[in-house]
Amino acid sequence: MAQFGMPVLYALLVWWFSTGAIIYLDSRPRPTFRWSMLGATVLLAASLYGLVASSDDATIGGAYVGFSCGILIWAWLEMSFLLGFLTGPRKHACPAGCAGWHHFGHAIQAVLYHELAILLGAALVVTATWGQPNQIGTWTFLILWGMRQSAKLNMFLGVRNLSEELFPAHLQYLTSFLRKKRMNLLFPVSVTASTVIGVLVLESGLAAEAEPFMQTGLTFLATLVALAILEHWFLVLPLPATALWNWGKRSRAAGEDIAGAPESRGAVLAVARQPGRSVRAGALAAHRGRSLPGALRARARRYRAP
Numbered sequence: 001m002a003q004f005g006m007p008v009l010y011a012l013l014v015w016w017f018s019t020g021a022i023i024y025l026d027s028r029p030r031p032t033f034r035w036s037m038l039g040a041t042v043l044l045a046a047s048l049y050g051l052v053a054s055s056d057d058a059t060i061g062g063a064y065v066g067f068s069c070g071i072l073i074w075a076w077l078e079m080s081f082l083l084g085f086l087t088g089p090r091k092h093a094c095p096a097g098c099a100g101w102h103h104f105g106h107a108i109q110a111v112l113y114h115e116l117a118i119l120l121g122a123a124l125v126v127t128a129t130w131g132q133p134n135q136i137g138t139w140t141f142l143i144l145w146g147m148r149q150s151a152k153l154n155m156f157l158g159v160r161n162l163s164e165e166l167f168p169a170h171l172q173y174l175t176s177f178l179r180k181k182r183m184n185l186l187f188p189v190s191v192t193a194s195t196v197i198g199v200l201v202l203e204s205g206l207a208a209e210a211e212p213f214m215q216t217g218l219t220f221l222a223t224l225v226a227l228a229i230l231e232h233w234f235l236v237l238p239l240p241a242t243a244l245w246n247w248g249k250r251s252r253a254a255g256e257d258i259a260g261a262p263e264s265r266g267a268v269l270a271v272a273r274q275p276g277r278s279v280r281a282g283a284l285a286a287h288r289g290r291s292l293p294g295a296l297r298a299r300a301r302r303y304r305a306p
């Protein structure tokens with residue numbers, strides 16, 4: 001069982017630690033961002049080198065290197081987005097009532113540079129390992145990409161937990177592209193499709209008895225899919241899932257904590273910047289977890305009452 005247990009444990013640790021590390025760095029004061037990004041870029045260069053160097057290494061060690069490099073390359077993209085270096089040309093929130101395809105276009109504009117960087121990253125990773133026996137790093141990257149894209153679409157369409165507290169103050173405007181809703185129609189499709197993919201990968205891993213490299217590599221990929229499915233469930237289940245990374249949030253300076261404090265600077269500023277919205281109404285809506293128009297209507301009703 002160790003041939004499966006070790007990669008599962010390693011993937012779990014890498015997932016938990018890298019997520020927390022990104023939250024930690026992204027919660028630190030803004031002047032530290034360029035140094036964090038510089039450090040991440042050094043790691044990115046090392047990972048690209050590692051990916052190329054291990055691409056002809058179809059051994060257990062090669063699978064570990066490929067998987068780690070795939071994760072680190074993805075982590076650079078996540079960091080460049082969350083630290084605000086690569087987002088999109090649209091850097092302000094949408095007014096209340098902005099919806100439909102028009103609003104979807106706004107959401108794409110808000111993350112356009114990030115999406116283009118991912119495309120470029122994918123092309124780089126695929127080219128770097130093209131025709132080589134060790135594709136674990138490439139598949140790691142592609143799974144992360146696909147699952148993250150699905151999570152983003154689900155958050156745009158509406159989910160229960162948006163984990164706004166993980167959005168740093170400088171990205172609070174992005175929460176205007178997310179919706180709070182019990183469920184959306186894409187969610188069951190996302191979870192079903194990814195579960196089928198996860199089971200197929202797991203089956204191939206279990207069937208690859210004679211090939212320790214494939215066994216290890218496919219176990220990494222199956223664990224990654226399982227974790228991404230878990231993250232999807234975190235979006236809709238009433239669980240305080242981000243508590244898993246409370247240690248990462250500790251670097252947030254006092255007064256910058258957005259968690260559970262809707263009147264905090266970031267949330268208020270994001271709302272205040274939108275025309276036609278009062279700061280108090282925004283804070284009120286955020287506080288009650290309601291949509292802004294809903295909160296405004298409630299307020300109007302209260303004022304009309306004799």
Ligand SMILES: [Zn+2]
Nearest residue numbers: 094098103106
């Ligand atoms: Zn819009």
